[in-house]
Amino acid sequence: MxxxxxxxxxxxxxxxxxxxxxxxxxxxxxxxxxxxxxxxxxxxxxxxxxxxxxxxxxxxxxxxxxxxxxxxxxxxxxxxxxxxxxxxxxxxxxxxxxxxxxxxxxxxxxxxxxxxxxxxxxxxxxxxxxxxxxxxxxxYSVIYPLPKKFIKWYAKGTMLSIMPLGKATTIKSKGLKWEIDHRSLELGDRTSSSNEAAEDGFVEIEYEGGFLLMMESN
The missing domain is CATH 3.40.50.10240 (Thiamin pyrophosphokinase, catalytic domain)
Incomplete structure (x- = not known):
């Protein structure tokens, strides 16, 4: 190769x-x-x-x-x-x-x-x-850190897991099947695993504190 x-x-x-x-x-x-x-x-x-x-x-x-x-x-x-x-x-x-x-x-x-x-x-x-x-x-996955403000186009049904490392606070989303509305996510308590893009179009995620990983799954 x-x-x-x-x-x-x-x-x-x-x-x-x-x-x-x-x-x-x-x-x-x-x-x-x-x-x-x-x-x-x-x-x-x-x-x-x-x-x-x-x-x-x-x-x-x-x-x-x-x-x-x-x-x-x-x-x-x-x-x-x-x-x-x-x-x-x-x-x-x-x-x-x-x-x-x-x-x-x-x-x-x-x-x-x-x-x-x-x-x-x-x-x-x-x-x-x-x-x-x-x-x-x-x-199986593409994994990367999420900036505090994130926007990307996805096809409908694309599986997306938003995973905190530690705790991430005041998270809101737009374009997910199961939206996140100003919640906190914390490893060991609550994550947003196996979410997905609701429609063809942009997914937007914002959060104030902590750290999130995006996992785009095949």
Whole structure:
């Protein structure tokens, strides 16, 4: 699988391939077409290189590097050793891109398999939401932080879950099948899971405090 057909450094989103459940080759190929920089996190490298993907950056604490043969370790990409255990590999990857001046990143293989990794990766979308634009994708969902004022066109019946990380307050919506009218949502108490676009048209969401994720589900 090749990539980098169109290279516009730091104008198109970088791509991070994490170490969770692999997505379809179709989704991965679509993202590679528009990704001038491909970063692979630590142990995922052994699954990525056989796909023929041109990797630009390999980042992690490299605890699993002993599982790779010398030919892989000598592969001509940038190797970024980040041994600090205070941050997850995904956090360190996002921090690297922020430091390099990237405005946006798409993330795949960030869900599935270990649930603690999935939850930590979703937390990363909150942690860095004011520093870089982030979208996490798998074969079932597109997930991204919701700004305080949001508007987007959807086809009728598109499944949309509005999920708080912590608590989000004074939320109101327009265009959902089950509207949210100045309510608060709080993880562990109330969410707006499995909502949907009421008609073909724009969905609008506003809220005052806290943090919300949008999950567009297939």
């Amino acid at each position: 090749s990539s980098h057909h169109i290279i516009r450094e730091k104008q198109e989103p970088a791509l991070i391939i994490a170490d969770g459940e692999a997505c379809s080759t179709e989704l991965l190929g679509q993202l590679l077409e528009w990704s001038p920089t491909v970063m692979v996190l630590d142990g995922a490298l052994k699954r990525v290189l056989p796909l023929g993907i041109k990797v630009d950056v390999w980042l992690g604490d490299f605890d699993s590097s002993r599982d790779f043969d010398e030919a892989v370790i000598d592969y001509p990409f940038e190797k970024v050793h980040t041994p600090d255990q205070l941050y997850t590999d995904l956090e360190k990857g996002i921090m690297y891109l922020i430091e390099k001046g990237y405005p946006a990143v798409n993330i795949v293989w960030g869900t599935g398999m270990r649930m603690d990794h999935t939850l930590n990766n979703l937390h990363s979308l909150k942690k860095f939401s004011d520093q870089i634009k982030m979208v996490m994708m798998d074969d």
